[in-house]
Amino acid sequence: NAGVTQTPKFRVLKTGQSMTLLCAQDMNHEYMYWYRQDPGMGLRLIHYSVGEGTTAKGEVPDGYNVSRLKKQNFLLGLESAAPSQTSVYFCASGLFGPAYNSPLHFGNGTRLTVT
Amino acid sequence: KNQVEQSPQSLIILEGKNCTLQCNYTVSPFSNLRWYKQDTGRGPVSLTIMTFSENTKSNGRYTATLDADTKQSSLHITASQLSDSASYICVVSANIGSQGNLIFGKGTKLSVKP
Numbered sequence: 001n002a003g004v005t006q007t008p009k010f011r012v013l014k015t016g017q018s019m020t021l022l023c024a025q026d027m028n029h030e031y032m033y034w035y036r037q038d039p040g041m042g043l044r045l046i047h048y049s050v051g052e053g054t055t056a057k058g059e060v061p062d063g064y065n066v067s068r069l070k071k072q073n074f075l076l077g078l079e080s081a082a083p084s085q086t087s088v089y090f091c092a093s094g095l096f097g098p099a100y101n102s103p104l105h106f107g108n109g110t111r112l113t114v115t
Numbered sequence: 116k117n118q119v120e121q122s123p124q125s126l127i128i129l130e131g132k133n134c135t136l137q138c139n140y141t142v143s144p145f146s147n148l149r150w151y152k153q154d155t156g157r158g159p160v161s162l163t164i165m166t167f168s169e170n171t172k173s174n175g176r177y178t179a180t181l182d183a184d185t186k187q188s189s190l191h192i193t194a195s196q197l198s199d200s201a202s203y204i205c206v207v208s209a210n211i212g213s214q215g216n217l218i219f220g221k222g223t224k225l226s227v228k229p
Contacts, residue, residue, distance in 0.1 A: 004158070042119070042204070042219030043159075090158050098208040098217045099146045101166060106158030 006107035021076040023091030031094040032074040036087040119220035138188040138205030146208035
């Protein structure tokens with residue numbers, strides 16, 4: 001089992017460029033999440049999905065869009081990158097929602113720099 | 116406001132020693148409390164999940180405690196190893212809305228020296 005796989009691992013963008021981050025999980029999990037991690041801050045939720053074809057906004061959704069066309073994939077898009085989006089992005093998946101004792105499984109992150 | 120505070124921010128210990136990390140939270144209504152280990156350059160990995168009724172839970176050399184009355188948790192690491200060097204993140208689940216909500220602490224960075 002690969003678990004949660006994120007691609008790419010690293011990326012450098014210029015301001016205004018667009019890109020898509022891909023997250024794939026092979027555990028048949030319903031719930032998938034995108035977080036960003038910045039120095040000195042806890043992980044912050046960008047968007048999440050509770051099943052194929054569904055998406056919802058998290059704590060910091062501005063400047064990002066997501067899609068979940070297939071259960072195993074969750075895509076995060078940046079339409080017009082800004083330096084404030086320089087961060088490490090983590091995808092996570094879970095069998096059940098946070099209210100249940102279901103651990104999140106995280107990928108190893110995408111390190112994005114916007115110049 | 117729902118918050119999770121961890122202390123200390125960083126900690127250096129010698130290999131073989133024990134240590135205890137603290138987590139205080141002001142999250143309501145409470146669902147569960149989780150501890151994750153995050154190695155440098157990697158994603159967090161789950162260590163334990165504790166519900167309101169659980170006081171202690173172990174995972175190998177890691178033992179988590181929960182006092183739901185005082186809203187405090189601790190993670191005790193026994194006989195530390197070099198591989199324990201990592202950030203340890205406390206996460207509390209708030210039973211808000213239909214899906215719940217996870218509130219992350221900023222983590223404690225542990226360095227184990229030989």
